[in-house]
Amino acid sequence: MEFATKKYMVKYENNPVMSPSMMPIQCLYTFNPGAIKYKDEYILMMDVTTLDDIHRIWIARSKDGYNFKADPQPPKWPAPDPTHPETCTYDPRITQIGDEFIILYASDLSQNNVRVGIIKTKDFETFERVAIASELGNRNGALFPEKINGLYCRLDRPFGNEQDPCSMWVSYSPDLVFWGKSEPVKFNGVPFMDGFKMGAGAVPIRVKEGWLEFYHTVSTTCNGFIYRIKACILDAENPAKILGYTKDFLLYPEPQNDYENEGRVGNVTFICNAIPEPDGSIKIYYGAADTNIGLATCNMQEIIDLCMANPCNE
């Protein structure tokens, strides 16, 4: 039996890069950011829980990727459709297609009444609605940055109740409005279930082996859930097929890091985007304990090699 001796994700020594005390207002939590480079800035679209206990998406910006400043106010959010009011908006995942940034987020009426909402922007100043949120009981939408076989494609996670097991699925759309052709992601031809629950973490990154996907896997303990991150490679043309995945956790809450353990929900690391850098590294801004935002970096090829060391045998 071989055990890991190396940390593949290196956490920034001055973590967290964002926490509630750094906000220009009083708030409860800052977490789970969508993250992307736009022009000469790193943009975080964070979940911010204001004192009315509502999660609202709020932007923070940085020139160097380490020092972030939150905007004075949240972005002006496109009005929800009257047939689908939303209370909370959270866990945004940003996908660049051409000069547009398309954002899939959790559009929430209540904890178990969640849909995938879709909005877009060209400048992170003004936002436009693409679709009202789709079918009830779905979350963790992550849009692929290219069409696959002529269709938009997303990872999503249909679920029933918060306490039910659920896994990662792939759905397709001709126009980002109508979604279907849904199927679970499979490994060796069998629906893949890594942990009690799993779902898309980052927006998939195109690599020569296929699509590199960082996903979350949830373990249960006697009194709660633990959210940790692993990675897999999805087939380029059929992303419902996993070509290989990491056996070990890559990013996980560690006991010595208070910012990953204390807050709204301790023992949670959660990601929405991963940013490839020109030097072959990847920056991951991750939600920690549903309260803070940490930064971890890894080497892209090392993660791909770890996935492909545990290949599909179909």
Ligand code: BMA
């Ligand atoms: C999930 C989502 C995330 C959250 C996680 C852990 O269901 O609600 O926003 O980070 O639970 O609490």
